[in-house]
Amino acid sequence: MKNKFKSLILVTLLGVIILTLSGCLFKPSEGGIISSGRPYEYFNFTVRNDYTDTNNVELTDGKTGDYSDPGDGPWVGLWKGEEKEMPGTVVIDLGKAQQISSVSAYFLNGSWGINVPAKMEVYVSNDAKTWDGPYTYEPGSITGKVGVWYSASVNKVGQYVRCDMFFNGANIWVSEITVIQ
Numbered sequence: 001m002k003n004k005f006k007s008l009i010l011v012t013l014l015g016v017i018i019l020t021l022s023g024c025l026f027k028p029s030e031g032g033i034i035s036s037g038r039p040y041e042y043f044n045f046t047v048r049n050d051y052t053d054t055n056n057v058e059l060t061d062g063k064t065g066d067y068s069d070p071g072d073g074p075w076v077g078l079w080k081g082e083e084k085e086m087p088g089t090v091v092i093d094l095g096k097a098q099q100i101s102s103v104s105a106y107f108l109n110g111s112w113g114i115n116v117p118a119k120m121e122v123y124v125s126n127d128a129k130t131w132d133g134p135y136t137y138e139p140g141s142i143t144g145k146v147g148v149w150y151s152a153s154v155n156k157v158g159q160y161v162r163c164d165m166f167f168n169g170a171n172i173w174v175s176e177i178t179v180i181q
């Protein structure tokens with residue numbers, strides 16, 4: 001009886017140790033996506049009526065477009081604004097200042113005559129007025145891919161993330177922007 005009790009305590013202790021260790025190993029505090037469901041605004045972009053951003057949530061809803069769904073699915077069609085020299089801009093509000101390790105955006109590549117942007121510049125800010133950056137991504141040679149991730153390394157604390165997308169034609173199709181902690 002005594003031995004049974006001892007082994008029960010041992011098994012319980014072992015369980016507690018394993019649970020504690022796994023908690024340390026799989027802590028979700030780092031490396032996660034912190035932009036899911038966060039609000040954002042467009043500047044110097046016109047969202048096309050035929051490839052619209054339904055409910056203004058499509059850029060942070062976690063869904064990416066593919067070749068079979070070019071229409072009003074996960075892709076948002078953005079037309080160059082009146083100021084042709086300026087990039088189109090999306091500003092995401094993370095809700096509070098957080099560590100930002102990288103920012104990525106998913107663009108349509110070449111299908112239906114829509115090119116990926118010439119480059120993407122990322123800035124971060126605590127007040128949406130003073131910006132740190134740019135953290136720049138310029139694509140190399142891209143062939144045979146429907147969608148392409150542009151990813152800029154940041155490693156900075158901020159509440160607001162600004163993505164400047166430089167046009168490589170009259171339109172940009174984007175389906176997701178992801179901020180990684």
Ligand SMILES: [Ca+2]
Pocket residue numbers: 058059060061062063064074175176177
């Ligand atoms: Ca999306």
